[in-house]
Amino acid sequence: xxxxxxxxxxxxxxxxxxxxxxxxxxxxxxxxxxxxxxxxxxxxxxxxxxxxxxxxxxxxxxxxxxxxxxxxxxxxxxxxxxxxxxxxxxxxxxxxxxxxxxxxxxxxxxxxxxxxxxxxxxxxxxxxxxxxxxxxxxxxxxxxxxxxxxxxxxxxxxxxxxxxxxxxxxxxxxxxxxxxxxxxxxxxxxxxxxxxxxxxxxxxxxxxxxxxxxxxxxxxxxxxxxxxxx
Ligand SMILES: O=C(O)[C@H](O)[C@@H](O)[C@H](O)[C@H](O)COP(=O)(O)O
Numbered sequence: 001x002x003x004x005x006x007x008x009x010x011x012x013x014x015x016x017x018x019x020x021x022x023x024x025x026x027x028x029x030x031x032x033x034x035x036x037x038x039x040x041x042x043x044x045x046x047x048x049x050x051x052x053x054x055x056x057x058x059x060x061x062x063x064x065x066x067x068x069x070x071x072x073x074x075x076x077x078x079x080x081x082x083x084x085x086x087x088x089x090x091x092x093x094x095x096x097x098x099x100x101x102x103x104x105x106x107x108x109x110x111x112x113x114x115x116x117x118x119x120x121x122x123x124x125x126x127x128x129x130x131x132x133x134x135x136x137x138x139x140x141x142x143x144x145x146x147x148x149x150x151x152x153x154x155x156x157x158x159x160x161x162x163x164x165x166x167x168x169x170x171x172x173x174x175x176x177x178x179x180x181x182x183x184x185x186x187x188x189x190x191x192x193x194x195x196x197x198x199x200x201x202x203x204x205x206x207x208x209x210x211x212x213x214x215x216x217x218x219x220x221x222x223x224x225x226x227x228x229x230x
Contacts, residue, residue: 019052022130026055042133051090075171130186132185140211141167143177147210147212151165155178187223
């Protein structure tokens, strides 16, 4: 599958691209599903996307991955999306959460149960996802697919939709869409900001390498990927 690159891309240009994909999905199937990543970079995109003129009441929004923290925690992606994306016109969208209440401590069994519960919560999502918006870390992680982390090997091998990963290079255990769920999407969008991430992307684009998770999303023939660089 060819990768389409958009250099010098503005958040507004990417927002228009995503909105067009959502409009097409609604026109074709009466509904649309959008998965978005958290972190810091997507905020300008969220603020551009939320004002796009489309029938947001027919859009289901879900996170690509979520840190296992309460919603009022500073690192909650759920709170980030609620605050920056689901405002204005986009406030009419349906936001499907992976979890609400959390156990005070985590071990593999608790995380397994959290994943099972999250799978049930998102079972009503229009599937496959119409648009998945990915970011990337300097270590080439994407979603919460952190190379070498506990849970990572399973998350890139399973055909389940969600998995847990406990990165040792970033805070919090995470619930994440798996590689197979990401590659099942109708369209993948990767947004990259800055020269250092661009260099990581260029290296990852050379070949699939489990040590560089984003390379598994780039070097594949299953779903179209567009890369928006700014
Ligand atoms: O929960 C998360 O952190 C994201 O889903 C993660 O995959 C993010 O896209 C990258 O870490 C880049 O994050 P920044 O945009 O903050 O650099």
